[in-house]
Amino acid sequence: MSGAAGPTLRSASLARLGDGTFDVVVLGGGINGAVSAAALAGRGAKVALLERADFGSATSQESSCLVWGGIKYLESMEFGLVRKLCLARNQLLRAYPSAVREIRFYTAHTRGFRHGRWKLLAGTWLYWLLGSCFTRPPRPLSRATMAREEPAVALEALDGGFEYSDAWLPDGDARFVWSFVRAALDHGCAAANYVEAEGSVREGGEWVTTARDLVSGAPLRLRSRLLINACGPWADGVNARNAIKTEHRHFLSKGIHLLVDRLTPGGRVLAFFADDGRLFFVIPLGDKTCIGTTDTPVDRPEVGVTGEDRRFVLDNINKRLKLPRPLTEADVVAERCGVRPLVVGAAGAGGRDWMQLSRKHAIETSDADGHVTIFGGKLTDCLNVGEEVCGEVKRLGVGLPFPAHRWYGEPPAALRDEFFHQARLMGLDGTAPAGPDGTTSERLWRRHGAEALGLLDAIRRDRRAAEPVLRSNQVLRCEVALAGQREMVVELEDFLRRRTGIAQVVRSEALRRDPGLEEACRLLFGGEAEVRRNAWLHGPEGTPAHLGGA
Numbered sequence: 334m335s336g337a338a339g340p341t342l343r344s345a346s347l348a349r350l351g352d353g354t355f356d357v358v359v360l361g362g363g364i365n366g367a368v369s370a371a372a373l374a375g376r377g378a379k380v381a382l383l384e385r386a387d388f389g390s391a392t393s394q395e396s397s398c399l400v401w402g403g404i405k406y407l408e409s410m411e412f413g414l415v416r417k418l419c420l421a422r423n424q425l426l427r428a429y430p431s432a433v434r435e436i437r438f439y440t441a442h443t444r445g446f447r448h449g450r451w452k453l454l455a456g457t458w459l460y461w462l463l464g465s466c467f468t469r470p471p472r473p474l475s476r477a478t479m480a481r482e483e484p485a486v487a488l489e490a491l492d493g494g495f496e497y498s499d500a501w502l503p504d505g506d507a508r509f510v511w512s513f514v515r516a517a518l519d520h521g522c523a524a525a526n527y528v529e530a531e532g533s534v535r536e537g538g539e540w541v542t543t544a545r546d547l548v549s550g551a552p553l554r555l556r557s558r559l560l561i562n563a564c565g566p567w568a569d570g571v572n573a574r575n576a577i578k579t580e581h582r583h584f585l586s587k588g589i590h591l592l593v594d595r596l597t598p599g600g601r602v603l604a605f606f607a608d609d610g611r612l613f614f615v616i617p618l619g620d621k622t623c624i625g626t627t628d629t630p631v632d633r634p635e636v637g638v639t640g641e642d643r644r645f646v647l648d649n650i651n652k653r654l655k656l657p658r659p660l661t662e663a664d665v666v667a668e669r670c671g672v673r674p675l676v677v678g679a680a681g682a683g684g685r686d687w688m689q690l691s692r693k694h695a696i697e698t699s700d701a702d703g704h705v706t707i708f709g710g711k712l713t714d715c716l717n718v719g720e721e722v723c724g725e726v727k728r729l730g731v732g733l734p735f736p737a738h739r740w741y742g743e744p745p746a747a748l749r750d751e752f753f754h755q756a757r758l759m760g761l762d763g764t765a766p767a768g769p770d771g772t773t774s775e776r777l778w779r780r781h782g783a784e785a786l787g788l789l790d791a792i793r794r795d796r797r798a799a800e801p802v803l804r805s806n807q808v809l810r811c812e813v814a815l816a817g818q819r820e821m822v823v824e825l826e827d828f829l830r831r832r833t834g835i836a837q838v839v840r841s842e843a844l845r846r847d848p849g850l851e852e853a854c855r856l857l858f859g860g861e862a863e864v865r866r867n868a869w870l871h872g873p874e875g876t877p878a879h880l881g882g883a
């Protein structure tokens with residue numbers, strides 16, 4: 334099995350960027366840029382998407398991976414926002430029945446908390462109603478029920494709890510972002526990672542964007558009728574450089590998560606109110622648990638996990654769970670750290686506590702300049718962002734020849750049934766036991782959609798394609814080869830952290846020593862395997878090793 338190197342797909346995109354005049358150039362390949370590109374390309378616009386690092390490598394890979402209606406905004410009485418987010422969540426659950434899953438939130442209530450337990454339980458019923466009763470209904474939890482169902486929860490300070498539903502991304506946020514980039518590429522978008530936009534100017538009623546391919550150093554010049562700034566926490570700086578004035582701007586708040594070995598066997602999210610009064614989660618992620626998050630105002634988007642952040646998370650979890658021994662920094666397998674771009678109007682936060690700033694998005698358009706900025710937002714709201722961007726682009730005069738095209742969602746049920754039928758006939762799930770991520774066939778369908786049928790074909794041709802390449806993870810040889818050909822993997826970290834979540838569930842020391850890493854690099858990078866592997870082995874890593882970073 335050979336893996337043609339990722340640059341094939343990328344160099345084709347770069348060639349198209351180079352000769353390009355576009356309807357729309359989108360800056361930034363996080364969730365907001367990815368959905369904008371997927372929606373516009375799917376509806377027939379000529380689109381370019383530039384991402385200066387890897388797709389989904391900034392805020393969009395550091396979230397809690399929750400698709401949720403924002404239950405906490407009930408406290409600030411933002412019922413309209415909660416309703417909107419619940420409907421957005423429901424729409425994602427309907428459109429992605431495999432990749433977005435309902436999950437139960439098992440919430441502990443501390444005696445003397447600022448709101449009583451029955452009041453909060455009533456809140457969960459209101460939340461359920463605002464979400465059109467789409468999920469399973471909430472239920473109250475007595476201490477006895479909690480002791481039986483989640484014995485790890487420390488009950489001493491509790492008077493019980495309640496359970497309600499929201500949703501989550503079992504394969505993580507960055508893979509979800511990639512699915513939109515993939516959809517954009519499939520609909521003719523010229524998208525490339527490691528291409529930095531250096532500046533855009535308005536010339537003769539068009540935008541001229543100067544960019545640089547950060548791999549080769551080659552300059553690029555793109556012309557477009559419209560420009561969309563989807564640079565997340567960097568959007569204000571990019572607007573300032575491009576002389577775009579806006580009413581909105583961002584307020585930045587840092588949040589971290591720690592990944593540790595699985596703490597509880599149940600597939601639920603455990604939710605607590607942390608010492609700062611915020612909701613605090615224990616989220617299943619493969620065979621690991623993701624704990625967080627924090628909320629700290631910061632001045633700049635470039636942030637890292639501090640000792641104080643780690644202590645906050647570990648202290649809070651040690652107080653709230655009865656573990657065989659308290660968790661320490663030595664238990665941390667991987668970390669996540671990002672900055673929430675929270676949108677505020679021209680007047681700023683208006684004296685509001687930053688924790689109370691709601692996480693809605695705003696799309697601000699300058700008609701005269703043919704410019705759109707996407708402020709704030711959540712992964713949960715991504716389909717609305719895509720639709721709203723289409724609306725603005727159309728209003729600014731760019732025709733969308735296929736206005737009814739559905740640009741998102743998993744393939745139709747008939748294709749899914751055919752995939753599972755073929756997988757069963759091949760005995761695919763008979764070879765390996767189901768892991769924490771489900772059976773092999775479930776995992777392949779969830780992660781690859783229609784392309785999973787091609788993977789079955791590869792396995793029929795060569796049974797070795799169904800074997801794991803790495804000793805430390807279940808990812809199959811055919812999946813690695815597919816990533817090399819179709820997933821624009823430029824650096825090994827793109828594959829380990831974002832196309833898969835391997836780097837979040839396997840300690841970097843174990844990955845470095847994994848005997849399969851060499852073959853994985855050959856499948857991903859062909860002739861450049863050694864260069865890329867060495868670059869990763871000797872490059873900066875995502876902190877642990879152990880917690881001192883590189």
Ligand SMILES: Cc1cc2nc3c(=O)[nH]c(=O)nc-3n(C[C@H](O)[C@H](O)[C@H](O)COP(=O)(O)OP(=O)(O)OC[C@H]3O[C@@H](n4cnc5c(N)ncnc54)[C@H](O)[C@@H]3O)c2cc1C
Nearest residue numbers: 361363364365385391392393397399530565588711712713
């Ligand atoms: C701790 C935390 C927890 C969260 N939890 C959730 C959650 O559970 N559920 C949820 O729905 N939301 C959650 N969010 C919010 C969500 O993650 C963000 O709102 C969303 O990811 C923002 O996406 P974005 O595309 O705007 O920004 P980003 O993902 O940051 O993307 C912007 C991109 O622009 C690129 N860029 C910048 N400058 C340039 C340039 N000059 N040229 C080219 N590219 C450029 C950057 O490299 C970056 O990739 C969370 C956020 C945080 C921080």
